[in-house]
Every structure is written in structure tokens, then in C-alpha cells.
Amino acid sequence: MSVQDVRPPHQDTRRDAVLHHARRYFMSEGYAATRMEPIAREAGVSTATLYGYFPGKAELFKAVIEDAANDFAAQMDFVRSQQGSARVQLTSFLTAYARFMSDPFVRSVFRLVMAERPRFKSVAMSFFERGRDFFGASLMGVIQTMIDRGEIACEKPSWAAGQLMGMVEHPVFFVPLVTGEEVRTRRTVDQIAADAVETFLARYGT
Template identity: 60%
Template sequence: MTENAHGGDDAESLRHKRKDLLKVARRHFMAEGYSAARMEAIARDASVSTATLYAFFPSKTDLFIRVIDDASDDFARQIQGVQVRAGAVHEQLVAFGETYAAFLGDPLVRAVFRLVMAERRRFEPTADRFFERGRAEIGGVLMQVIGEHVEAGALKVERPSWAAGQLMGMIEHPVFFVPMVTGEAVRSRRDVRCIVGQAVDTFLARYGTGQG
């Protein structure tokens, strides 16, 4: 695809147009699913010709993969922007946990996860890449916090990746997976602050040294 093929638009204009197309396509895929979504309807909603849409994305399969990868990029930027404030180990872990729970509760995040789960059989490598990247990005932030407190003597952790996964799992299960599996019909009776607080207390009972 060349700039000339799009009327001489510069690279920045093409980048914005591509991003707009992905956002429109994301809405259609989330609302209709992969099978029911139509390239013609996506192009019409984006105010471009079908030929223009196909010039950017040669097939609906390619478009779907790019939509999921683009959502993954957006989530990665959101996660990288998390700033865990300085403080004692309990304070920092609670701050991380509440930020993570808010991320999991974001309606857009949940909608994209549902879409990926629904289409996993058809797009298994894309789904695996989406899930693994999210886990690695978020886990990396938590592992950094854990590592700092291990060095400070407040935590005793032999495998930071395992410890991070355990804390994240205690938050994910009630906040994210139970509502996702039940279609939001079942939610924890505990509020998010209680869930995070109990998860951190359990984590520190296992890994804390009492020095932080």
C-alpha cells in the first residue's frame, strides 16, 4: 500500500485513517461477532469505500487480527501508564491491586476479552498472543514492585513471577472471571477494596517478613 494509492495522503494521515478504521471495526466485531460483521457495513460506518477498507486490510480475517492486536496495544499503553506510588509494601500492593481491578472492570476491556474468548477457536494464535501479552505487561509492573521490596527486606520471594501470578489471580477470579463466565449475572458480594485488601493480606501472610 503506497501513499499514492490513497490520493497522496501523507503517512500521518494514513496512520490516523487506519486507526479510525480499526476503532469502527472493533465496535462492529464486539457488537456482532466475527461471523456476522460485514466489511461493507464497517466501511460505511467509517465513511470510506469498501475498496479503501480492503486496501488497508485485505480480508475480514486480517482486519479482525489487526483489531485484536490494536486493542492489545491500547491496553499495554494503559498498563504502562500505571504509576505505583512510593510507600510501604502493603500500601504499594494495595495501590497496584486497586489499579488492576479497575482495569479489569473497564467495560471496553471486558468487551474485548469476551470477543477474544468467543473467537478463540477460529483465531487461536491471536487469542494466545493477546492473553499472554496482557499477563506479561501487567505482571511486569507487579514483579518490579515485588523485586524492590525483596531488596528492601520486606518480602521473601524466591520466584517473583509465581508470587505476582498468585496475587493477580486472587483479584482476577472474583473481579473478572466470575462475572465474565456468568455474563455479569454473578458478582462478588465483596466490594473491590475488600477483595484487594484481603488478597494483599493473604499475599503478605505468605511472603511478608514484617519489616515493611
């Protein structure tokens, strides 16, 4: 499932259309080259309407990043409710996380946030902190539950969560991010997640 498939319904369809087209422009053109008028035209609204929602490009950019973060959170919500053994729960989480991190759109958002961090430091920090919370904190909670049930043994759930997520992040996110999609792993996303879980359980399983 793509990140763009989980957008929650909103009542204001015109504002949604503006954010949708603004997101595409910011991702493809970058902040500096993006102009407000083409966004309004493609969203089917007047420039006055667009400026009524967002007084300037900076406010529109902030709203686009916040909207993207909300999409990311919505995609991972179902993982928190998964039940089953340690292997089942971890595989469910890691597979969803790997698919999320391998989505080209997600990398586009991260590239944009990193590129505009000097200009929008608070927006960038909020974006990364939310990502840490709804991924890392969720996984730490899952791991702590497994510790309480006696399924795994580790003293630092935060370290264990970081190690597990790192085994996914390197091949599906950081390598394509750095190489511009030119270098891709031969393993499928599901294989990467399964390998990471097996390595994790070999280290921490009881």
C-alpha cells in the same frame, strides 16, 4: 479510567475510525456476523479505503485485537513507575489491575479471542502472552524489588504474583465472564484490591 480512555494518538485518523467501529462490531456481533461494508460506512470511509488498509476481514480482526492489546498495555504503563512502601505499591498495582479486569470491554475482548481461537490461534496466543508479560512480568519485577529491600520474603516471585493477581481475577473477571454479568461481587473494586494486598502481606510481609 476505562480501557477505551487511554488510546494513544495516531496520525491516521481514518484507520483509527475503522478500528474503532470494527472493534464495536466484532464485540457485539462476533466474527462471523461482522461485515466490512457497515464498518466502512460508520467510519466514514469508502469500502475501497477500508480494503486498502485491511485486505480482508481476517486482517481487520487481527488488527483490532492488536490494537486492543496496545490499549491494555498503555493503561498499565503508569503502574510501573509507582513509588512508596510495599503496601502503597501493591495497592496501586492491584487497584489498577482490578479496575482493568472489571471493565466489561475487557471481558468482551477475552470472550472474542477465546471464541475465535481455533481460527486465529497465533493471534489469540500473542494476545494472552502480551497480557501475561505486561501484567505478570511487571508485578514480578515489583515483588523482586520488595524482596531486595527486605520488605517481603518469598522464594518464588512468580508464584507470589500469581496468587496476588488470582485474588482479584476470580471476583472481578472470571465470575462475570462465566455468568454473563449476572453475578457480581458485593465488594467494590477498591475493597477487593485492598483485601488482596492485606492477605498477601500477611503471608509474605516481613
